[in-house]
Amino acid sequence: MIELMGVNKTYNGSAYAVKDLNLNIRDGEIFGFLGPNGAGKTTTIKMITGILSSTDGNIKINGIDIVKEPLKAKKIFGFVPDNPDIFLRLKGIEYLNFMADAYDVSAEERKERIKNLSERFQMEAALNDQIQSYSHGMRQKIVIMGVLIHNPEVWILDEPMTGLDPKSSYLLKEMMREHANSGKTVFFSTHVLEVAEKICDRVAIINKGKILFCGTLEEMREHFKENESLEKMFLEMTENE
Numbered sequence: 306m307i308e309l310m311g312v313n314k315t316y317n318g319s320a321y322a323v324k325d326l327n328l329n330i331r332d333g334e335i336f337g338f339l340g341p342n343g344a345g346k347t348t349t350i351k352m353i354t355g356i357l358s359s360t361d362g363n364i365k366i367n368g369i370d371i372v373k374e375p376l377k378a379k380k381i382f383g384f385v386p387d388n389p390d391i392f393l394r395l396k397g398i399e400y401l402n403f404m405a406d407a408y409d410v411s412a413e414e415r416k417e418r419i420k421n422l423s424e425r426f427q428m429e430a431a432l433n434d435q436i437q438s439y440s441h442g443m444r445q446k447i448v449i450m451g452v453l454i455h456n457p458e459v460w461i462l463d464e465p466m467t468g469l470d471p472k473s474s475y476l477l478k479e480m481m482r483e484h485a486n487s488g489k490t491v492f493f494s495t496h497v498l499e500v501a502e503k504i505c506d507r508v509a510i511i512n513k514g515k516i517l518f519c520g521t522l523e524e525m526r527e528h529f530k531e532n533e534s535l536e537k538m539f540l541e542m543t544e545n546e
């Protein structure tokens with residue numbers, strides 16, 4: 306579960322990047338955070354994960370406040386950032402072991418998870434190569450694998466499908482569904498309406514830092530019928546794809 310209560314963010318006292326954010330992302334659901342470029346998605350995700358501090362408001366992950374108890378909160382979630390260009394000089398396997406060390410994953414567990422994840426993502430043959438030799442999609446995959454190695458309860462993913470080929474994208478969506486079905490939480494951002502439509506139980510739509518809508522896809526369709534400006538915004542978003 307992720308809770309955002311009255312969260313605001315301004316960068317250097319300028320205009321609000323996000324304003325009065327109230328969200329409750331429940332256990333057992335895939336929650337899509339949807340909005341066009343510059344809407345405030347990454348800012349929000351960075352605040353949830355403790356990378357940025359909010360200007361005001363509170364954020365809790367499974368009841369743990371990310372500002373008051375950052376270490377405890379960080380053990381609960383796994384975060385896939387929007388830019389997978391990290392630790393380029395490490396080999397894939399070294400990166401996975403680094404992540405497993407960071408989260409105290411036992412030798413037995415990590416062996417099993419590395420095997421399982423590299424098979425599923427078809428990365429076995431690449432694990433002994435340096436990450437800098439990987440394609441964008443492979444980098445994205447190794448980051449996802451590194452995040453999942455400690456089997457976090459809450460998954461937070463920023464634009465996770467970007468750069469993935471259709472097969473890997475399908476696999477990730479399947480894994481997100483399995484995770485949510487096991488009663489855990491999946492929160493991800495996208496600016497692609499179709500991705501959200503396919504896999505989300507609920508979505509929030511953010512634009513210019515404000516939540517315009519939060520609910521199920523069915524409710525979203527109903528809402529669209531009555532709200533031309535929202536539909537227009539969506540058309541603009543999808544046309545830009």
Ligand SMILES: Nc1ncnc2c1ncn2[C@@H]1O[C@H](COP(=O)(O)OP(=O)(O)OP(=O)(O)O)[C@@H](O)[C@H]1O
Pocket residue numbers: 316322340341342343344345346347348349496
């Ligand atoms: N470091 C920063 N300093 C000042 N303003 C920033 C900074 N980072 C983001 N912003 C501003 O905050 C607003 C929200 O940006 P954010 O990156 O959260 O959007 P986004 O929804 O993730 O966009 P995208 O889909 O393009 O990644 C934008 O107006 C952006 O210009």
